[in-house]
Amino acid sequence: MAYVATRGGERAIEQAERLFRQDLGTIDANRVETIRSTMPYLIDRVMGEASLYDEELAALALAQTGGELSEAVLVLRAWRTTQPRLSIARPVQQHEVLTQRRISAAFKDIPGGQILGPTLDYSHRVLATDVLEGKPFAPPAVDKAATPAPARQPSLADWQRQQGLVAPAKASNVPPENIPDLTREPLLFPASRAHRLQSLARAETGGVLALGYAAMRGYGNAHPTVNELRLGEANVVVRHPRGTEFAAGRVRVSQAEVTSKEKGGYLELGFAATFGWNEVKVIAAATLDLNSAAAPVGSPVHEEFYLYHTESVEASGFCIHFKLPHYVTFQSILDAMRDAKAKQAAAEAKGEAYVAEPEEEPVL
Amino acid sequence: MSLATLTKDWAATSYGFLDASAKRELRRKMLKAIAVPGCQMPYASREVPMARGWGTGGLQVTLTLVNPNSIVKVIDQGADDGVNAASIRRFISRVSGASETWDTLGASIVQSRHRVPEEIMREDQVLVLQVPNPEPLRGVEPNISIARQMHADADYGRLWLTLYEQIVRKGRIMQGASYPSMVNGRHVMSPSPIPRWDVPKLHMARHLTLLSAGREKRLYAVPPYTRVEPLVFSDRPYLVEDHADLTCRRSGVQGFFMNELPQDGGGSVFEVSDSNLGIKAINIAEGTPSEIGETWYRHGEFSA
Numbered sequence: 001m002a003y004v005a006t007r008g009g010e011r012a013i014e015q016a017e018r019l020f021r022q023d024l025g026t027i028d029a030n031r032v033e034t035i036r037s038t039m040p041y042l043i044d045r046v047m048g049e050a051s052l053y054d055e056e057l058a059a060l061a062l063a064q065t066g067g068e069l070s071e072a073v074l075v076l077r078a079w080r081t082t083q084p085r086l087s088i089a090r091p092v093q094q095h096e097v098l099t100q101r102r103i104s105a106a107f108k109d110i111p112g113g114q115i116l117g118p119t120l121d122y123s124h125r126v127l128a129t130d131v132l133e134g135k136p137f138a139p140p141a142v143d144k145a146a147t148p149a150p151a152r153q154p155s156l157a158d159w160q161r162q163q164g165l166v167a168p169a170k171a172s173n174v175p176p177e178n179i180p181d182l183t184r185e186p187l188l189f190p191a192s193r194a195h196r197l198q199s200l201a202r203a204e205t206g207g208v209l210a211l212g213y214a215a216m217r218g219y220g221n222a223h224p225t226v227n228e229l230r231l232g233e234a235n236v237v238v239r240h241p242r243g244t245e246f247a248a249g250r251v252r253v254s255q256a257e258v259t260s261k262e263k264g265g266y267l268e269l270g271f272a273a274t275f276g277w278n279e280v281k282v283i284a285a286a287t288l289d290l291n292s293a294a295a296p297v298g299s300p301v302h303e304e305f306y307l308y309h310t311e312s313v314e315a316s317g318f319c320i321h322f323k324l325p326h327y328v329t330f331q332s333i334l335d336a337m338r339d340a341k342a343k344q345a346a347a348e349a350k351g352e353a354y355v356a357e358p359e360e361e362p363v364l
Numbered sequence: 365m366s367l368a369t370l371t372k373d374w375a376a377t378s379y380g381f382l383d384a385s386a387k388r389e390l391r392r393k394m395l396k397a398i399a400v401p402g403c404q405m406p407y408a409s410r411e412v413p414m415a416r417g418w419g420t421g422g423l424q425v426t427l428t429l430v431n432p433n434s435i436v437k438v439i440d441q442g443a444d445d446g447v448n449a450a451s452i453r454r455f456i457s458r459v460s461g462a463s464e465t466w467d468t469l470g471a472s473i474v475q476s477r478h479r480v481p482e483e484i485m486r487e488d489q490v491l492v493l494q495v496p497n498p499e500p501l502r503g504v505e506p507n508i509s510i511a512r513q514m515h516a517d518a519d520y521g522r523l524w525l526t527l528y529e530q531i532v533r534k535g536r537i538m539q540g541a542s543y544p545s546m547v548n549g550r551h552v553m554s555p556s557p558i559p560r561w562d563v564p565k566l567h568m569a570r571h572l573t574l575l576s577a578g579r580e581k582r583l584y585a586v587p588p589y590t591r592v593e594p595l596v597f598s599d600r601p602y603l604v605e606d607h608a609d610l611t612c613r614r615s616g617v618q619g620f621f622m623n624e625l626p627q628d629g630g631g632s633v634f635e636v637s638d639s640n641l642g643i644k645a646i647n648i649a650e651g652t653p654s655e656i657g658e659t660w661y662r663h664g665e666f667s668a
Contacts, residue, residue: 335607339606
């Protein structure tokens with residue numbers, strides 16, 4: 001079967017994968033644990049985009065893919081899809097979040113106070129090259145405050161509602177099983193707010209940043225002011241079949257609320273939250289949410305555009321599929337092109353005028 | 365009766381990888397798609413251990429249809445041993461226990477990217493096409509919400525207009541593959557990027573064709589014996605690729621869709637795109653028993 005031998009695909013791909021894995025070496029529990037404990041923000045980002053909260057599995061996915069982020073997210077999501085949905089947790093209330101960091105740019109001080117928490121915001125971003133000279137970098141110990149900040153902080157928007165600055169909450173009491181779930185239903189447009197926020201929660205950080213930045217820079221019509229940015233831990237409260245509620249564990253969450261000028265007598269709020277601590281993502285996502293209502297259809301800050309194009313697994317998958325052979329479709333284009341050229345030559349030979357338009361790629 | 369007799373042993377994944385709720389949704393959507401030929405049905409589209417855009421839509425349909433008695437063929441650009449085809453086929457058989465084949469005649473399910481096999485498929489076979497862009501209106505209306513409304517209104521005027529403009533500008537319709545086609549006189553579909561050569565094979569075909577786009581979360585169907593009519597003007601006939609007179613340099617077959625191979629020093633040679641058809645032809649020439657079924661095209665003329 002001479003025809004087959006020249007292709008030799010199957011053996012080659014097996015070796016190509018081996019080559020990739022050989023570079024990474026043996027992966028053991030030790031390496032997974034090192035990644036988990038030393039890269040918490042990377043782990044958080046992967047867990048958020050995979051919509052799966054499991055630090056150990058996220059670290060394993062990173063180890064297994066050598067830190068190729070979109071691959072790590074895909075591996076985790078593909079694993080997640082095989083797992084049953086056992087229960088639906090009670091919605092997390094802002095004032096119940098165990099808050100480590102909470103700031104507002106809208107007010108100098110807010111009820112409950114500004115809590116800086118862990119941040120690099122005011123640091124000098126200097127590379128610690130000393131480490132390479134053999135001088136380990138040991139962070140100085142934190143001086144504790146005289147009085148610890150309260151673990152729970154009130155919601156700023158609640159205070160704004162009381163003052164009549166923000167429209168009264170329209171939250172309806174939806175039974176947990178009726179909350180739409182993006183992983184079990186297709187995203188349709190106009191999207192329900194639940195789907196929009198779920199989609200933003202698992203959106204690709206870089207993509208959300210790019211489109212959120214576009215909205216901030218002038219392609220949207222609402223300038224965001226950070227109303228409240230919060231990093232904390234939320235209890236996952238689920239209901240036991242006997243009816244009692246209990247916390248099944250805690251997850252790190254980040255949440256941003258941004259606000260704009262008034263509309264109809266109230267300040268508008270944009271909101272986003274995600275698994276893990278990822279401030280850039282929630283601020284950018286909340287800005288997109290804030291802009292949604294007035295965004296022109298078809299613009300990059302319209303929900304259909306940004307929700308489709310920040311879906312990391314879909315975007316990266318489609319991008320890399322262009323490496324697959326396309327010779328059948330390409331052959332079809334060539335055929336049409338040659339035929340059109342022949343028609344043009346025939347027309348010119350007969351002395352007929354032929355209007356040559358700029359090349360236009362046919363839609364594939 | 366103990367609990368153990370009522371339950372199954374724990375397994376890391378469900379049969380055929382997808383869990384029961386995903387398969388249930390896909391079955392319902394496939395039935396709806398068959399009931400309204402050519403109409404795109406949204407579905408949740410689960411993540412599978414393969415990159416989106418690499419056939420995850422076709423894979424989810426195949427994983428739902430497959431059973432241990434199935435015989436699965438997977439094609440990429442006409443070839444069974446393309447890297448992605450081989451990988452998908454291996455995955456399906458690994459998680460389902462189905463057997464694998466390269467032979468169109470011997471397969472019960474054919475999953476394909478960008479080609480319809482040259483041998484005529486039967487009523488007991490299913491063709492699953494992987495679809496990158498299910499929306500035929502994408503080129504004239506990128507917004508999905510508006511495009512869905514246009515389908516509902518059977519409003520295809522802008523699509524006709526672009527085809528007309530191509531004739532005015534270039535003297536012919538320039539659409540290469542994924543030629544927009546009217547299904548059952550109602551819905552225009554994108555027949556996946558199969559070449560124009562393959563579109564007539566879907567018209568009044570004996571087999572069921574399911575088209576599924578995992579990334580775009582849409583599936584649609586061409587049921588058996590259903591009209592599939594490419595959009596053409598009455599005075600401009602539908603043109604398939606000009607491959608009728610090309611000969612495969614390896615197998616010697618003529619009058620099928622070919623791959624062009626550019627040669628050093630100019631010029632090109634051709635190889636038949638349906639690779640297993642080529643293999644069969646070589647086998648027959650070498651005296652090895654092999655059977656080529658009836659083909660849609662005979663000597664480059666469509667004849668089904």
